[in-house]
Amino acid sequence: MKVKLLRYTADPELLCGAAALTSTKSGNPSDIFESINLEKARQTVKRVTGYGHASVIEHASFTFSIEEVSRAMTHQLVRHRIASYTQQSQRYVTYDTLKQYVIPPSINGNSEAKKIFDKALESVSEAYNKLLQAGVPKEDARYILPNAAKTNIVVTMNARELRHFFNLRCCARSQWELREVAIEMLRQVKKIAPSLFENAGPTCVELGYCPEGKMKPPECSIDETRKRFQNL
Numbered sequence: 001m002k003v004k005l006l007r008y009t010a011d012p013e014l015l016c017g018a019a020a021l022t023s024t025k026s027g028n029p030s031d032i033f034e035s036i037n038l039e040k041a042r043q044t045v046k047r048v049t050g051y052g053h054a055s056v057i058e059h060a061s062f063t064f065s066i067e068e069v070s071r072a073m074t075h076q077l078v079r080h081r082i083a084s085y086t087q088q089s090q091r092y093v094t095y096d097t098l099k100q101y102v103i104p105p106s107i108n109g110n111s112e113a114k115k116i117f118d119k120a121l122e123s124v125s126e127a128y129n130k131l132l133q134a135g136v137p138k139e140d141a142r143y144i145l146p147n148a149a150k151t152n153i154v155v156t157m158n159a160r161e162l163r164h165f166f167n168l169r170c171c172a173r174s175q176w177e178l179r180e181v182a183i184e185m186l187r188q189v190k191k192i193a194p195s196l197f198e199n200a201g202p203t204c205v206e207l208g209y210c211p212e213g214k215m216k217p218p219e220c221s222i223d224e225t226r227k228r229f230q231n232l
């Protein structure tokens, strides 16, 4: 799994801070943007988003390349609708089943499970290649490919949607592969724009309690989670 922040809106904190001040200042947004400094922008972003006016951070967008992840993971990722996606196509790219797959740690660390997994992949690989040789187009041969199939995807989200995505997907209840990706995305954007992502992470980091109720994993400590994400 690789997560790379490819591009982001230039000066994201200055931009969102200036946008926030536009609502209360009589001057032009362009003049506000030219005169605002980073400290003032950060204070403004924190104050205004603290009121719950989160739309001001929608002006900053972040584009990631997420590489060598499973189709199981990207299927969950693309459920987040306030985002843009471009994914490697199994219609155009021939898939090498025996090389391009993600193996979950629970299978990799269990020799019996690993044997079953490897055998199934070999069987899929053989069938996929035979279908292609029989003249079946890639777009149809792919119907037998597994959820483990590796893929690449480019994702763009604005800071407000990213915070929502982090609430759900950095959480211990989220599926492990998507959680790893989400935490790495958060780590990278926090460095670029700390005020936009202050207290970002699982919902409990912001709220101080777990909204999952009875579904909260017993080993999950809210205090430790908050410390971990505040220092990420």
Ligand SMILES: Cc1cc2nc3c(=O)[nH]c(=O)nc-3n(C[C@H](O)[C@H](O)[C@H](O)COP(=O)(O)OP(=O)(O)OC[C@H]3O[C@@H](n4cnc5c(N)ncnc54)[C@H](O)[C@@H]3O)c2cc1C
Pocket: 079, 080, 081, 082, 161, 164, 168, 169, 173, 174, 175
């Ligand atoms: C732990 C976990 C378990 C899950 N289990 C399942 C499962 O078993 N089955 C399943 O199908 N899904 C499951 N999901 C996916 C989940 O239901 C959501 O589809 C996914 O997390 C996207 O979240 P979202 O809709 O809040 O966010 P986004 O699509 O990112 O949207 C962001 C926000 O915009 C608003 N919004 C977006 N679109 C609309 C709209 N059409 N109408 C009104 N408001 C809108 C909402 O406020 C929404 O929260 C699970 C997710 C998690 C984190």
